[in-house]
Amino acid sequence: MADNQPRDDHAKQLKQAISRTKQLRGWVSSDPGRSDDFVDALNEATGLRLLSRLWAEAAPEATEAVGAADKLVASRGPVGPYTPLVDAGRYFTALTHVATVQSGMNLPEHAGMTIGAAFAWKDQLTRDGLADELLPRTAVWALLARARGALAVGDLAQANAQADAALNRAREAEFSGAETLILLEALRTDADARFAVDLTDQSIDLLHEAVARWQEWTRADLEQLPRMAKAHLERLVGPVVPLRRDLADRLAWAGRWDEALTVREELSTLLHRTAARRGEQGRVDLAVARGDQTWTLADAGRAQEALRAGADAQQALQALFKAEKPVGSHLPTQALVAPALARAELAAGHPDRALAALDQFANRLQAHQSVPVGAAARAVALLVRAQVQDAVADGGGAATSRAKADQLVGDVRAREV
Secondary structure, three states: OOOOOOOOHHHHHHHHHHHHHHHHHHHHOOOHHHHHHHHHHHHHHHHHHHHOOOHHHHHHHHHHHHHHHHHHHHOOOOOOOOOOHHHHHHHHHHHHHHHHHHHHOOOHHHHHHHHHHHHHHHHOOOOOOHHHHOOHHHHHHHHHHHHHHHHHOOOHHHHHHHHHHHHHHHHHHOOOHHHHHHHHHHHHHHHHHHHHOOOHHHHHHHHHHHHHHHHHHHHHHHOOHHHOOHHHHHHHHOOHHHHHHHHHHHHHHOOOHHHHHHHHHHHHHHHHHHHHHHOHHHHHHHHHHHHHHHHHHHHOOOHHHHHHHHHHHHHHHHHHHHOOOOOOOOHHHHHHHHHHHHHHHHHOOOHHHHHHHHHHHHHHHHHOOOOOOOHHHHHHHHHHHHHHHHHOOOHHHHHHHHHHHHHHHHHHHHHHO
């Protein structure tokens, strides 16, 4: 690493942990006595990957750690009061890591079931002391998985209780460095739990706190942006994208338009600065952020500003299309941006241009049916189309669009049930 490049101690630790895991994997096959070291190495490497939000990369080792820890516990005898707590800690940590991977990959119900199984297994120990064998980050991740799982199944009381407990543990831990991400996730989860029970102002306050903590954590490194390694940059910028999007959404929901637009502009500016360095994900985030900005400006009645933001969103989208491999792969991004462009055109009194933006998306969707596009995004596009059709007095078309949207929403709800 060049001397003038911002230090990335986390990347160094992860590289060393991966190397240690590979070494021990070779040894343990001939020396079962190294099994405890092997499980520890797997858990350490997985934990560091989770701090980098590398969910897919963390999944194989997280699963391997569960199996290795299970064998280790079984080698000591039946699970119960005589199970060594250090081994129990290894197994519980491995299960928590799997649940965290599932939550990160947007499978919160699965995460809730996994962590529920971990706590049920813990009860078989019939004695206290397991908490002393867990890292603070493991304890917080376990509570966050329970909170996310409860939110996913609509158990809002449980979700709020677990989210509160996770945030309290995260504050007590005084996380620093890469582990600051755990505090940010605890704040965001607690904000989601509050919003789910209509405590919007509390949710907004928690998200404001999360953004402020992110700014404090990243300020020094972002001042050295041109010299920062891509992986380091992604680990710093990636977490603030959902934080600021959620914050702006909830400010808009509360009718606090100026504040919402300030947050949108801050996010768009940051993503514009970093898009080229972050590669494809950076360009996707920028296009979606510009689309969000366009939508909020249209909702706030600022039609001309919405058109200008829409032009920026369209430019970001075109940059994605030029590099599309395979063609159509960025349809999910277009599904989020196209309705915003249409709303801006409609607000400015151009329903024909609004329909053109929606038709472009619909035609690409028809041409690339193998590309998965979320039902919710497709439903939103249909509802915006219905608004445009109402504006041009096409009542029959509007009714058909709304019926199709209702069908998509019904399908989603049926799958959830």
